[in-house]
Amino acid sequence: WTGDLGFNLGEEVTLDEMSFNSQAVNTFEFTVSNPNGQPDMNPENNTVSQEFEAAPQITTSIVNFELKTDQYPAETSWEIKNSAGEVVYSGGSYSGANTVYTETLEFDDFDCYTFTIFDTYGDGICCAYGNGYYKLMDEGNVVFAEGGEFGSEDSRPFERYEEGVVTADFMADVTSIEEGDVVTFTDLSLGTITSWSWEFEGGDPATSDEQNPEVTYALEGVYDVTLTVSDGTNNNTMTKDDYIEVDHITGISTIDKDGIKLFPNPTTGKLFIEGVEGANIKVYNITGKVVASYSDFSDKSIDLSGLENGVYFIDIVTDNNTITKKVSLIK
Structure with missing residues (x-):
């Protein structure tokens, strides 16, 4: 995403679906650079990251749900949505304080689901006013999601997974x-x-x-x-x-049919770029970190000599499209 934002304003950005090797714990990192085309006077807060766990998988269609309320059961409700955002099960609010409720839920569709529990007061169901909790268990009563200490809501994803099925990707x-x-x-x-x-x-x-x-x-x-x-x-x-x-390696790499060129490639530092006047250019290292950026580009070249030897990706955003080219820096 590129654009200009006024002071203290924001914009919601929806990312395209992306593929990756899911780990037990994963990290999503977001970085901003060159705000509104200007050097940032406070770059220390330009990166945030968030860890997220892989969703547990269940192979049976039956999910056993157990909920113990706190002293204020009317504040508690919950729902389960499928991957299309449709509510397939819901419950609450409740009337019994410090009471255990159980339900048997059936999921015939092989899909990804999200369980969300809500507390209208914003203090969860444990532990200031009772020892409330929730548990999601498979057909053998093996717990795959549980909790109780949260604020206004708590969400847990899970997948109804079909055994014996393989999918190449x-x-x-x-x-x-x-x-x-x-x-x-x-x-x-x-x-x-x-x-x-x-x-x-x-x-x-x-x-x-x-x-x-x-x-x-x-x-x-x-x-x-x-x-x-x-x-x-x-x-x-x-x-x-x-x-x-x-x-084809020619020493002058034509990026697309519109006549955008980068040369020489490999470069010793000075990289000439033609046909991109007015474009926004970002340089990424091999880890995906932005190491240089240029807004409304009007020069003839960029200088990479201050970077370490290695492979870099030049991201060129024009009015018509976005082009990415790999460049080798060898000093």
Whole structure:
């Protein structure tokens, strides 16, 4: 997102769906830079991060719900929504103080769900006015979500997961490269995967049985990538058409048909950019951190000599589109 904001104003930004390897604990990091095209006088507060846990998975359709109210049961209610945002179950408010309520819920659809509990007073159900709690358990009464100490609301996601089903999926660390570059593929498949079979059109190797292979592309072109996964019984295949785009190395890299050019590449520091007057340009390092930015670009070149040797990504935002190019810095 780019744009201008007045003092003390904000804007809600909806991100595109993104693929990643889910860990037990994940971190989302958000960074702003060059506010309204100006250097930030207080850059120390420009990055925030938030940890989130992977949603627990259940393989049975039955969920046992248990709720103990505090001394103010009328303040408590809850709901469960599916991935479409539809409320599939709800309850409350309640009348019995310090009372245990139980329900058996059935989830026939294999989907992602979110349980949210509300307290109208804003002090949760534990522990100032009683020892209230909630528990979500599978059919065997194994707890997969619980709590009680929160403010106005508490949300817990979970997934009704189908055993014996595998779904192939993957991502590449970069999809627009130059001849001779190496691409690292990361498996994002779902299920109890025991084998992987990759096919890399135009790549070396052309096939692989590794989970996360590295592939070199020697010749200019646009290439498909196919992954087939198996759990020993069930198989699933995903093909991403025209997934890897390989440019020819000329020393002057033409980025798109509109005549935008960056050269030389590799560069020793000074990188000339043509055809981007008025564009917004950001330079990212290999970890995704913005290391330089230029608004309403009108110069002939940018200077990368103050950066460490390595690979950088130049993000060019024009009125028509956004273009990203990989550049090597070798001093």
